[in-house]
Each structure stands twice: as C-alpha cells, then as structure tokens.
Amino acid sequence: MKRSLLSLLLVSFLGQALFAQNLYQEHFPKVDSILNHHYNKNTPGIALSIISTGKTIYQNAIGMADMENEIAISDSTSFHIASVSKQFTAYLALLLEEEGKLSMEDDIRKYLPELEALPYKITLYQLANHTHGLPNLSELVHLKGIGSQNIMTHQQVIKMLLNIRIVNFKAGEQYQYNNTGFALLAEIIERVEGLPFQQVLKERIFNPEGMNASQAIDDPALIVKNRARSYMLVEDGYQNNELNLMTNGSSGIRTTIADLSNWAIKFQQPDPKAQAIFQKMQKPSQLNSGQSISYGLGLETKKYKGLEVVFHGGGDVGYRSYILHIPAYQLSLVLLSNTDDFAPLLVYDIIDLFLKDVLKEPTKPEKTHYSSKELKSFEGTYQMFPGNYFNIIAKHDTLYFQNYGTKDIAPLPIIGDDEFLFPYIPTTKFSFYENGFIFNIADFKYDCKKVQLETVKAEEIDLSEYIGIYKNEEFNVFFELLIEDKELKARHMRMEDISLHPIEDDSFFSRRSFFGKLDFDRDKEGKIIAFRVSGQNLMNIEFFKLGCFQSSK
Template sequence: MKKKSTRPFRLAAVASLLVCASAMAVPTLPLDSPAIDQVFKAFTAETPGCALGLYQEGKLLYAKGYGLADLNHQVPIRPDTVFDIGSTSKQFTALAVLMLQAEGKLSLQDEVSKHLPELKGLKPAITLEQMLHHTAGLRDYNELLMLAGHFGEDVTTADDALQRLAAQRGLNFTPGARFSYSNSGYFLAALIVERVSGQSLDAFLQARVFQPLGMKATHVRSDHNQVVAHRASAYSPTEHGFAIDMSNWDQVGDGAVQTTVQDLALWDGELARPRVVDAKLLQAMQQPGRLNDGQATQYGLGLGVDNYRGLPRIQHSGAWGGYRAMFMRFPAQQLGLALTCNAGQANPLALSQQVVDIVLADQLAKPAELKRPAVADAAPAGFEPQRFEGVFFDAENSQLLKIKRGGDGQLKLQRGGSGGVLMALSAQAVQTKTGITTLTLSDDAQSLSVQRRDEAAPRPFKRLPAYQPQAADLAALVGHYRSAELDTQWQIRLQGQELQMKARNGQSSLTLQGRDLIEGENAVLTLRRDAKGALQGFVYDSDRSRGIVFERR
C-alpha cells in the first residue's frame, strides 16, 4: 500500500457530496450520512471506491463518492464520475427489444435464427423471450472466449463472440426447462436490435431513451479505444496493492453501458413516472419469466424481481473487469439506489443492502435469525460433524461439492471457487452462514439434499467413494485435447505429483476425484472412454457452459 497522502486535497478525495434540497422534504427517508459513510469506510483517499446515489421518483436525494477514480492522478470519485456498469446494462437492451416489438418489427416469440441465421445450426430452436429471461440454455459467450484462450486484455469483437456461439453444437439444457444466467442471450439481443433497426445499440438508445431523458453522460461503449470523459479506471487488489483491471472486449448488450449515479436518477424517475417510454413496456420488464412447467423465476426482462426483508424489489447487479455496479428500486417506497464502483473487491449487493438497512430501517422486516455454529457445547442432539465430511456429486448438473472440518473443528463447504462455514440445524441438517442454502444428509450418509431458498426443488448430491489416484492414473491423463467448438487445444500435464491443465491464457490445478471424474476450477471434467476403456477425451461442464467436448489428440 502507498503511504498516506499529505496533499491538501486529501479530504476532497474521500468524497464529493451532493444533497438536493428535496431530500429535506421527504421525512420518510431519514438519511444518516455518518451511518452511510461507515458502510463505505474501506474506500479511502488511497484506494479505488464507489459512487452512491439515492432517489425518490427520480429526484436525486443523496449522492456521494468514496475513494479514487484514478489512482495514478489521485482523482476523487464524484457523483458525475462515469463507470462501466456491466450486467446492470441488460435492462436497456431488453427495453430496446420491447420497443421494436411494439412497432411490429419483431416478436419475443421469434426464433433467434430468424434474425441471426448464423445460429440455424443450434438446436433445439430458442426464442427471443427465452434469451431475455435466461431460460434459453445458451452457453455463456464470455466463458467460451476465455476457454478458447482469450485474456481480458485481448481485443475481441462482436464477430469473435458470434462465431464462437455459432460453432456450438449443443445447449446447456432444453430451452425453457430451467433458469441459468447467461450473457449470450443479451449479446445476441443487441445484434438483433442492430440488424432490425439498422442502428447500433448505442444510437438506438440515445435517440429513444438516453437523450430524451437527459442522460447526457450515458452511452453504450463498443470501442475499447474510445475516450470517455470523467471515466473511472477499474482496479483489483493484488498482494502488492492495486492493479488495473479493465477489458478490451467490444461486445455490447450484456454490458458496456457507461453512466453515472446522477444520470441513473433520471432512469429511476422514468421507472417511477414514465414520460418518455411506454409504461406498458416498463411494466413488462418487471414481470417474472416462467419456465415450461409454469414455475415463475425471479427475473423479468433485464431486471431481477424479488423482495428484501419483506419489501418488493427490482434490482440488477453488474461486474466486468474491476467494475462493480448495482441498480435497485423499492417501488412501494419509491426509493431508488444506484451504486457504481471501480474496485474489484467491492460487493455491490451487500453494500447496497447495508445502505437500504439504514434508509428504510423502520419499514424492513427483521432479518431471519440463523442457528449458531455447531460447537462442542452447543451442537444439536445426535449431530456428528464427521458424518458430513466427504465429496458429493450432482450427476445431472455435473457439480461437485466438498465438506470438511477446518482446524477450528467447524464444518466448511467448498463449491466451485467459493465456500464457507456450515452451521448445524439438527443431527441431519446444516446450513450455510448466510442461511441461503440448507444441506440435509440421508440416513445412510450416502447422499445430500441441497436446497437453496431461490430454487423450487432440492438438488440431490451422491457421496463419491474415497479415491486415491495412483501415479499411473495421473500419467495416463497426460496429453493434448482439442475442442472443435472452441477451436482450441488444452494440455494436461504433470508437475511433480500435481495434475495441471494448460491453455493459452494460463494454467490451473486439477484433482482426480474418481477414475473418470476430474475437479477443475469452477468446472468438472468427465472422462470419455471407448468400449475397451481407452481414453478418448473429456466433457467440460460448468454452471454456465455445459457439454463441451474435448477429444484427445
């Protein structure tokens, strides 16, 4: 970390405050600046940070910057600082599609290949509506480009992404069968807007949304070389301080909107009291999608639809490179919030909810109380933590989770690249510390039922037998593997006794969890063999990209 600055404008670098007089006339919003400041105390005159905006019916009640927009030049974050808002952009793409449907130029029921013939080979057919509701089953193009070997700092174009999607010969699931967040649908939706309207997504939105609303600093950035006035650089923490974390990918639709918390006040006002956009379109964006079986999701068209501590809420977060963002509205309270950050370590959802806890303290239900962690003198009767330890596999979704005891004796869950402490509920059940996920052990301890609050049904995970690979098992995997769909080659190699995967853009560790099951970083590789048992390759499965075949060379 740098030494503390002694420059005379250090206090100005901490924050730039703007409070409209209208805030004084709204007694229902008891804004407590010191309390809100405490939420953002980690962002200082030496770090990147965030800008916060609070709105009521489009009126900017409170706007403040915390931290620096540019570490090189010690430029403070202000309410007019421009940020990339990542996936928070999706609501504008969805609106553009709805506008074209209202004009009769397309329909949400259209098959995507009607407008993008490059995707005719992708079966079964998917609709625009399924894409926008994240129920199409499309593999995520961001992950596909990364799997193909691209770095974030590489220059990639819309054509690069479209070619990768057109080369895919499978979906993650039957369209409409489930919800799975995918950037591909919104990237493709932007291409469709451009082909149907004859305008770029930016030109379309400028003419119909941004300029009419007076959002002068807002635009869709499709050229990584474009100079953007007052734009914050993005950073992520490293062991040596902060490093620039920005991308040169030029796709739009799923992200790429550049804006400020001041401009987002105008958008919040439009959602509260439409004057430019047809109110029916805005209402449609806030209606949850439905699966083939009629089950409602918690996602509309470019906006999440849920509730927070008893209050209905619409929201969408964003993350791209080191940028983080959140847009949130509580319609009944007519409270809007926007948070834009250039700090990769920032958690926009958690930060936003802490602000809401302050502003709407007298209207929120009490948080659900969680059980205390299982300890020797407080464990439920019959609770034996060692019965939960092991590796469990969900074959249908190709997901692994591991449970083990840490040095402090507490059970800990690892799933993909994340994990945390588990808290005992009973002899057979544990819960994540957040309370979002409950894991119930079968009587014979050979399976787990994993239930998330936001999922209708639990997922079954079967215990994998203990497996200790021999040196010959590891050596047999060494070689080169190619994916035709990604047009890329990976190498599995041994570094001492560690199995590693090497691709153009880096390497990662692999763990053999069974004869034909390899655990990677946020993915599972299932080995494929011929009738005689000879290794032919593997299938790559992750949350957002499933069924990608690699053949052994």
C-alpha cells in the first residue's frame, strides 16, 4: 500500500514537471533569442535558469566567465550574487528564532554590546527590513578614504560598524535600503551559534539543499574555483572591475546557476518549516506610522501586470543577479551575470512571453501632452539626498533635467500622467507628485522633495573661517579643509580633493554621494568648531575641528 502511494505521488510529480516543460517549451527558442540579443560568446555574459513546479525546465549560459583565459560560462561557474545574499541571512535568522535561539524583536544591543551608545532601540527585525536607521557601510567606507583599489575584509567592516554612534533616523520611522543591517545580522548569527557565519550558512542551508558549490566569502583575496571575473564596459571594450570590499550577510555569497536554482525549487516546494519562514520573509513591513512597505525580510513583493511577484536583485562592481518567483504559477527565474548592465531585467521579457495570456497590460496614460504653463508646475530644485540636488526646468514645451550648479540641461521625454523618461540611465523614469517626484531606477525608488536653496556666492563668504583639520572620533577619520583657487576643498590623504560649494549660511555641498552636504557649527563666540556631513544613506556624521572637541549640540 505504501509503495503504491509513493509510486502514485512520484508519477504525479513527474507528470506536473513534464506538463510545465511542455507548456513553455515552445517559447524556449525565443528565450535563446532574448539572451543572444544582449550577450555573445566573446564578451562577459549570463547564466539563466527557469524553474516550474519544482523542476528546472530551461537553462542556458552565454559569454565568458574569464576573458583573459577564454573560459566560457557554464552551469558550474561561480558568480558573486551581491544582495541576493540577503535572503539567506534572513532565512537563517528566522530559523534560529524558530529554535528559540534569538528573537527578531530583540534589541540588537543584547548581542552587540559595542553599540550600547546608540540613541534608540533597534530590533533584529529592523536590521532585516532596512528600517534600522544606521548609516550605510558603503558610504562609511568611502568616508574613510577606502576606494575600489583597497581590499577590505568582512571582519574589518564589522569592526568599523561596531563604532557607529549616530543614526540617520529613529528605527522604524523610514525605509532606507542599505547593507549595514544585514552585515550586523550576520555578526549576530555568528555570535549566537558560536561558529563562523560561513560555516553556519553551509551547515544549515547549503549542504541540506544540495548547494555544494555555494559559499560565503569574507575576504576578497580568497581563491574561488570556477570563478566568474567581474567586468565593466568602457568605450574601448571591457576592463576588469574587481570586487575588493567583502561583507557577509548583506552580500558575499558565491554560487552557481545550478545551486541557485535548487534554492528556487525550495521556495516553490518547501517543507512546512521552510514554508512558514518564507511566508514571514514575504510579509510587507510596517513603519511606526502604520505605513506598509513592500520589502519584507530579504525579499520584496510587487505587482507586475497584475501578477504577484516575489523578487530580489543584486549588483556589485560588475556582478548582477536576480531571482524572481511568481507563486501563483509556480514559476521562478534565476539570472547571474558578470558585467555591469541592466540586462538582469530581461527576466520580465520572459514573463511577458510565458504568461502573455494572463497579463494585464498597463492602462495607457490619459494625458500625454503638456502646455508650457503646465510644465512650469514641475519646475524647481529637488533633493534626492543631502547634497544631491537637481533642477527641473521647463522651456520650449519641453521639460529638462539639470544637475544643480551646472549649465548643461538634458530633455526628459514625456511618458504621460506626470511621468517622464530619464533615458540616460536604462529603466529609469521620473514620477511627479505635488512638490516632489519619485526617481525610479529599475526596482529602486528614490523620493526627491522640492527644496528652496539660498543663493550664496563663494566670493561673498570668508572661506578662511572654515579652514583647518577636522576629526571624526567614531571612525578615526581626518579631513583638512583648505582654500585652493578661491574654492573651499576637503582633502583626505587617500582620495582626490573634494570641491565644496556654498548653498546656505554655513552650509556647503559637493558632488560626492558620501560627502554630500556639510553643515558647520559655531561656538558662542561665533567661531567654527565642527561640521556635520550628510549624504546618501548617512546623516550628521560629526567632525570636530582639532582643538575644538567639545560637543557642538
């Protein structure tokens, strides 16, 4: 009887898998064509896998894993998957919570006492949904003068992060995607288990799921078998684009298309414990205000042409990765690449192909023409993040984009219904609302608010007030401010000088994302004693003028 039941289940499973393969098989030549349109055998390339009802029904690879040695990409090529790593860290944390070893509602200071000076409670849950408010490790690394040519290991990154004392915002007040939360979550997992994070990941996920070619790398100098090299497209062809910053938890996993397909199969056909964990990972998060955000715990959900989609992408130097699930149709797509383009989003071309009969096409915009007067309503200066400003200009029945403080302008073609294409970055558009717009770049959305900036000219300011050497205590970073060619500049021994442009009284901006805006503080006598630097994913990092270490608050 038992044998008959097992045989019946096996026949049923194989029948479903064969049905899925036959259902989509007619589209496989078109998928080949889509891949060949973006890649060729002599350039960096791509590995793609399509999984349906628990079985890989399509797999293909095009291009070079190693151009110097003419090694082609195969199903055993090991790719760095960048932020797709986050879902493995979230899964591990939830697994340990199921076992009673931690709670996602715990204060992180319970496990990381080095962060006891933080002004607010931050939970493990908030580390995993990007609402923690901690400054991003990438910007902190740049602030320390560590560039793409400098190697930095995971442990060196953690040592830096455990010095954080100032937050961008109170935990739960905002959603701000960054890597710090997951790096610290990996450190917590390591401390709870008493084992290296890489070993925990291997023993609890990779080995059980047959992902034998997968590993977390904590040092960029380590040798990885069958490694895909990282490349960047330049005018004359491709050049190496090495990954020298290594973090676990937020990134760091190297895997193959075959192994990552096994992970997609687990998502499609999980055991009861895994199903409960995946459901928690997909659940939208909530801010303190009650506002819902689409990011869960290492996974994000959205609607695509009427379909509920679960996904996550990754990008680091020249590596690109994407994993996407359509639960209603037991369909998943996995993509790995080693060149810095936006081709991972071709997965949506495949969805359009496979599920064209059930997709709901977006409604056509009602308004596709704007008068000069109507375009004027979009005009203004907008802030993407502190120090990063754009001008939107309307003239000659056209809307234009301009980097603040520059003269060049670039036209924005009309899409319709207050949306304009930004054709200078692939898959990018502006969606305007009253006094703001959403800067849509692929899956990322940046809220840009309209701001009023005072007109302050450098020649009207006594720049000599600001010169001196400033130190940040948290990260032991020094900058010298000096005047050169009648311009205030910030100098660090490990980077090029940063030009500072006045925007308001005692405020300057630069064109560097990690050094976006400097706000200076004065003492009771009116002398400059400190500045606070803000930028992309960091706020108010304090630098005190040497000899003026008293608090500026």
